[in-house]
Amino acid sequence: MGMTLRFTALVLLFGAVYAIQSRIDKSVGPYRATEEILYVDSGNAMKRVLLGFDNLAADLYWLRTVQYFGGKRLQVTNKNYDLLEPLLNITIELDPDFKIAYSYGATFLSEPFPMGAGLPSKGIEIIDKGIARHPDYWRFYLDKGFIYFWFLRDYEKTAEVFLEGSKLPGAPYWMVATAGRTLTRGGDRETARHLWQMLHESAETSQQRDNATTHLKQLDALDELDVLSQVVAAFHARSGRYPSSWQEIVGAGFLKTIPLDPTGTAYVLNAETHAVDIGHDSPLAGLPTK
Amino acid sequence: MSRVGYIAFNTFKETVRDKVLYNLVLFALLMIGSSYVLGRISVYQEVKIIKDLGLAAISVFGMVIAIFIGISLVSKEIEKRTLYSLLPKPISREQFIFGKYLGLCLTLLVNVAVMSTGFYLLLFMMGEPFESGLFKAIGFIYVKLMVLVGVAILFSTFTSPTLAGLFTGFIYVAGYYSSVLKNFDSIVESDFVPRVTAAAYYLLPNFKNFDVKAQAVAGAPLPLSQIAWATAYGLAYVALVLVASVWIFRGRNLK
Amino acid sequence: MKTQSTVIKVRDLTKDYDVGSFSRDKLRALDHLELAVEEGETFGLIGPNGAGKTTTLKLLMGLIYPTAGVATILGKPIGDLEMKSRIGYLPEQPYFYDYLTGRELLEYFGQLFGLGRSERRTRVDELLDKVGMTASGDVPLRKYSKGMTQRLGIAQALINEPKVVFFDEPMSGLDPMGRREMTLLIRELRDSGVTVFFCSHILPDVERLCDRVAILNRGKLVEMGPLDDILKVSIRTIEVEIDNLSEALAAELRGKAREIEKTGSRARIVFARQEDFDAAVGPLTSGGARLVSVTPVKQSLEEHFVAEVSGGEPK
Numbered sequence: 001m002g003m004t005l006r007f008t009a010l011v012l013l014f015g016a017v018y019a020i021q022s023r024i025d026k027s028v029g030p031y032r033a034t035e036e037i038l039y040v041d042s043g044n045a046m047k048r049v050l051l052g053f054d055n056l057a058a059d060l061y062w063l064r065t066v067q068y069f070g071g072k073r074l075q076v077t078n079k080n081y082d083l084l085e086p087l088l089n090i091t092i093e094l095d096p097d098f099k100i101a102y103s104y105g106a107t108f109l110s111e112p113f114p115m116g117a118g119l120p121s122k123g124i125e126i127i128d129k130g131i132a133r134h135p136d137y138w139r140f141y142l143d144k145g146f147i148y149f150w151f152l153r154d155y156e157k158t159a160e161v162f163l164e165g166s167k168l169p170g171a172p173y174w175m176v177a178t179a180g181r182t183l184t185r186g187g188d189r190e191t192a193r194h195l196w197q198m199l200h201e202s203a204e205t206s207q208q209r210d211n212a213t214t215h216l217k218q219l220d221a222l223d224e225l226d227v228l229s230q231v232v233a234a235f236h237a238r239s240g241r242y243p244s245s246w247q248e249i250v251g252a253g254f255l256k257t258i259p260l261d262p263t264g265t266a267y268v269l270n271a272e273t274h275a276v277d278i279g280h281d282s283p284l285a286g287l288p289t290k
Numbered sequence: 291m292s293r294v295g296y297i298a299f300n301t302f303k304e305t306v307r308d309k310v311l312y313n314l315v316l317f318a319l320l321m322i323g324s325s326y327v328l329g330r331i332s333v334y335q336e337v338k339i340i341k342d343l344g345l346a347a348i349s350v351f352g353m354v355i356a357i358f359i360g361i362s363l364v365s366k367e368i369e370k371r372t373l374y375s376l377l378p379k380p381i382s383r384e385q386f387i388f389g390k391y392l393g394l395c396l397t398l399l400v401n402v403a404v405m406s407t408g409f410y411l412l413l414f415m416m417g418e419p420f421e422s423g424l425f426k427a428i429g430f431i432y433v434k435l436m437v438l439v440g441v442a443i444l445f446s447t448f449t450s451p452t453l454a455g456l457f458t459g460f461i462y463v464a465g466y467y468s469s470v471l472k473n474f475d476s477i478v479e480s481d482f483v484p485r486v487t488a489a490a491y492y493l494l495p496n497f498k499n500f501d502v503k504a505q506a507v508a509g510a511p512l513p514l515s516q517i518a519w520a521t522a523y524g525l526a527y528v529a530l531v532l533v534a535s536v537w538i539f540r541g542r543n544l545k
Numbered sequence: 546m547k548t549q550s551t552v553i554k555v556r557d558l559t560k561d562y563d564v565g566s567f568s569r570d571k572l573r574a575l576d577h578l579e580l581a582v583e584e585g586e587t588f589g590l591i592g593p594n595g596a597g598k599t600t601t602l603k604l605l606m607g608l609i610y611p612t613a614g615v616a617t618i619l620g621k622p623i624g625d626l627e628m629k630s631r632i633g634y635l636p637e638q639p640y641f642y643d644y645l646t647g648r649e650l651l652e653y654f655g656q657l658f659g660l661g662r663s664e665r666r667t668r669v670d671e672l673l674d675k676v677g678m679t680a681s682g683d684v685p686l687r688k689y690s691k692g693m694t695q696r697l698g699i700a701q702a703l704i705n706e707p708k709v710v711f712f713d714e715p716m717s718g719l720d721p722m723g724r725r726e727m728t729l730l731i732r733e734l735r736d737s738g739v740t741v742f743f744c745s746h747i748l749p750d751v752e753r754l755c756d757r758v759a760i761l762n763r764g765k766l767v768e769m770g771p772l773d774d775i776l777k778v779s780i781r782t783i784e785v786e787i788d789n790l791s792e793a794l795a796a797e798l799r800g801k802a803r804e805i806e807k808t809g810s811r812a813r814i815v816f817a818r819q820e821d822f823d824a825a826v827g828p829l830t831s832g833g834a835r836l837v838s839v840t841p842v843k844q845s846l847e848e849h850f851v852a853e854v855s856g857g858e859p860k
Binding site: 293296297300303304307308370371372373374375377378379380381382541543544 | 603606607608609610624626627629630632634635636638639640641642643644645649653654656657658659698701
Binding site: 006009010013014016017018020021023024098100 | 338492493496499519520522523526527529530533534536537
């Protein structure tokens with residue numbers, strides 16, 4: 001192999017490398033280009049260090065995020081929700097495709113204390129980031145609509161979001177119907193029940209299913225509490241005083257046994273206020289107030 | 291040409307029997323296995339973590355193996371003088387370089403296959419269906435390793451084993467950052483500097499071209515054109531590096 | 546002199562190395578070497594350490610490139626693939642692949658020579674037997690002793706039944722038994738018409754085996770030619786054994802002879818020069834002494850070599 005031949009071969013090959021790289025860069029488009037500008041920002045700075053293992057790091061951040069909720073959501077230990085938002089933000093910056101992080105993150109942020117951070121507006125922010133990244137992902141609209149419905153009680157907004165989401169590919173058939181119901185009936189219990197039933201149907205993981213079931217049970221408990229309130233009122237009407245315990249009511253023949261909620265925990269009768277409520281140690285504690 | 295094949299096969303035999311290699315692969319398998327444990331405590335994300343960790347293990351250990359065996363290539367042969375009895379045989383120096391390269395690619399292939407099998411086995415045990423996306427990601431990892439081994443050979447032709455290993459590691463890192471060099475004109479106010487850095491950008495192997503792990507795990511589709519262009523890049527770069535290696539090696543006086 | 550049977554031809558071969566920081570100085574390892582080796586010869590290249598012997602071999606094998614000069618083997622330039630298939634080479638302190646076995650290494654090299662599978666197998670078995678390594682053929686090379694490695698080195702040099710073999714210190718690492726075997730092997734090669742070119746600093750071996758030698762010192766060729774010619778120049782002394790040396794005769798000879806040693810009736814007399822002996826013959830025989838033996842003692846190659854090398858130091 002003579003010198004000139006070798007040199008030519010090297011030049012040609014380098015030319016090929018250059019050409020192919022340019023072609024690749026062109027096809028990846030503007031997204032790549034903006035990513036490449038140096039910035040001083042924690043999520044992106046970290047990306048520089050990670051050499052392509054960003055999404056793995058996102059997993060690890062998610063793990064830490066999850067630690068703040070333990071295995072069962074009702075184990076109330078000292079949870080520091082201040083860190084939740086930054087952790088979530090880093091997770092989704094590292095791996096913008098980590099869809100679950102947006103969905104569940106938003107929910108955790110929105111849930112009232114002690115199950116979540118109680119910051120539904122922040123939850124909306126996170127979901128909006130998800131939507132910006134994945135504008136065709138119908139589930140984000142479901143998550144967002146749900147936050148408006150359940151935590152923010154903005155029923156007009158709920159309907160609007162559900163309607164938008166229903167147009168996306170893959171959206172379940174009931175989103176339009178739910179939008180309609182919410183618009184006309186607001187946040188009444190039946191609509192809520194309907195929503196949870198649909199969520200139960202379209203759940204993708206067992207945790208999502210269980211979550212929906214729990215909420216359905218809560219709604220059932222609310223129904224039962226309404227009935228129990230009427231029972232207490234009837235007792236009062238009959239005997240002229242308020243009952244001090246369930247035994248009295250049972251003894252008077254209004255109920256057959258001490259009432260239990262759908263999880264089998266006894267309801268509580270408050271002797272002073274005469275109000276009925278769910279047991280404090282029931283898995284359903286923390287009922288929505290409708 | 292079959293001589294290249296013989297050299298390749300014997301290189302494969304030689305490297306595949308190295309105990310250190312076994313340990314590395316074992317480590318990788320352990321890491322993949324442990325991802326299962328991590329997955330269990332993750333809540334909602336077992337499978338994603340396993341996929342991410344598994345691909346990461348294959349990528350990192352593949353890189354370590356590639357550098358390790360890459361430097362045991364020309365550098366070690368020269369230091370240990372095994373070349374003294376090999377080169378006087380009826381082979382050319384080109385055949386030596388190409389044969390060595392192919393042999394190393396073969397070793398890498400076996401190692402990656404073993405790690406991938408462990409990975410897929412774990413996924414299978416978890417009830418995950420076979421995903422072609424993951425397979426493509428592993429394929430890309432392999433192409434990336436082929437480029438890395440080529441770089442290791444290049445350095446081996448003119449430096450000691452330790453330096454060759456260090457330089458190759460450095461190039462691995464630089465290859466991920468290289469895109470930073472491309473857009474210097476938006477940061478620096480000069481005419482000359484961006485040209486130099488742009489040249490460096492094209493000269494360095496751009497490993498980002500092969501980085502599809504996130505896409506694969508998220509289940510996003512990998513278009514054929516992307517696969518084709520990235521592979522073409524890999525092959526062109528390998529050819530470039532090998533020709534340069536042959537050039538340097540041809541002129542080299544063995545100590 | 547170019548004849549058709551010149552198998553190794555070296556002309557003006559020079560090798561400089563860069564030394565010092567920024568390669569300012571040059572070390573001339575080989576200075577315009579000129580030699581030719583004929584077919585079937587056993588040729589020895591000798592010299593002290595650093596003389597350039599190994600450099601010459603490395604240049605011939607294409608492991609390093611000359612600064613100047615030309616060399617050919619079997620009429621082909623260095624590096625020619627066809628020519629390389631007809632030669633064999635044993636490097637100094639050979640080192641092979643740790644993880645192959647002896648047998649695998651020989652098979653590998655056999656493959657590179659283009660030997661077919663069954664031919665390879667036969668050849669490998671033959672060679673392992675020839676160098677006494679049949680038992681260790683399947684042991685990994687990293688477990689070999691120095692002697693075993695050397696033997697394997699010899700085997701790999703012969704795998705292709707070469708026409709010309711190049712040995713760099715073939716005896717190194719071998720025990721006395723091994724050296725004897727190696728000597729026999731070289732003789733065998735010579736008998737079958739193979740040209741043998743080897744470097745050694747064990748001069749008795751060279752003396753025993755070589756037809757021609759070249760003496761190198763500090764990169765320069767000091768002397769070259771048939772062994773006998775080189776040594777004929779230097780007949781050193783004449784040793785005579787006599788019976789019946791009378792005291793009177795002894796006294797007379799004392800001036801002419803360098804050494805007189807009496808053991809019983811036998812005397813050993815050493816004359817410094819041929820002329821001294823010639824002059825003494827008459828008186829000895831007429832003095833009643835009986836000549837038992839007359840031995841011209843040639844300077845050994847070693848002594849000659851030391852004299853040559855330490856004497857006129859070439860610049």
